[in-house]
Amino acid sequence: MTAQEDQEMELEALRSIYEGDDCFKEISPVSFQFRIGNLEDTKSFILDVSWPETYPETAPQLSLDAFFNNKMSPDTKQFVLSKMEEQIEANLGTSMMYTLFEWAKDNHEFLMENHKPVLQALTLASNSDPTVTNPAKKKEKKEQLSKAQKRRIVNRTDNKGELPRGWNWVDVIKQLSKTGGKDED
Template identity: 60%
Template sequence: MTANEDQEMELEVLRSIYEGDERFKELSPVSFQYRIGENGDPKAFLIEITWPETYPQTAPVISMNAFFNNTISSAIKQSIVDKLIDEVEVNLGTSMTYTLFEYAKDHKESFMENQPVNIMTSVNNSISTGTPDTAPSSKKKEKKEQLTKTQKRKLADKTDHKGELPRGWNWVDVIK
């Protein structure tokens, strides 16, 4: 079998295995992404595998440079890629994309054990990261605007019993 025939067969197998799996994405007939972990999981990551012309006789290109992985430290990304490359060397000459994705799923916890869990919080349009067990002390509670009784009455007179303004309250009278 030629490399192209191997690639076509593996492509069909991948499409049938991952049909309906939203974590799998075929970027092109030789490039695939798979998200390890559920949506919203702080330790989830994305692996991208691209087949060179002579794949599976030569190793596929494994990348973790997707924007999805921007919260993961570069040392952990490199460590995951290194472990996947070790797995590639064992499977060289055979179709291995599925094997690599499954290997990453099985070893997700050990891959990400040193990754701190970051919580993204937005304070005054700036993004800061912190650990979940320590609350940032610089964060201040926002004060609600206090209304006087007359201001509240005027607001209540303009709105219905649900607090919504009536339809057309801001319409402009075009015909005069």
């Protein structure tokens, strides 16, 4: 049997086994993603697998570079990939995708036992840039009002804190009287 025929048979088997399973995603006939763990679990990850032309005689290519895995530390990624590589070496020459996925599901706790989520913060500028100030450190002081000033503000507003309609009409009329109205021709 040729590598192409083996791949077609395995692809058909994977499609029938994982039909309706949202953990399995076929990107192309030779590229797959499989989620290990629940979506809500911080220890879950997505395993990307691609078949070279000569698969299953040569090892599939594994990757943990999916955006879903951005909270995994590089050490954890390396550990998971090394353990998956051991499984690939043990199954080389046979159709192994189902075996790999099921082994990863069964050993999920072992693979992620040393996992500590990476907290990534977006930084727009480096800390050495003196022109950037940290808004969290510097708080603006609010103007201190006296009791009389606070009382006047409360008396001018309604129960919702809004000024009543027409509160500044006197100022508008005063301004118009100073500037004059339209010139009539």
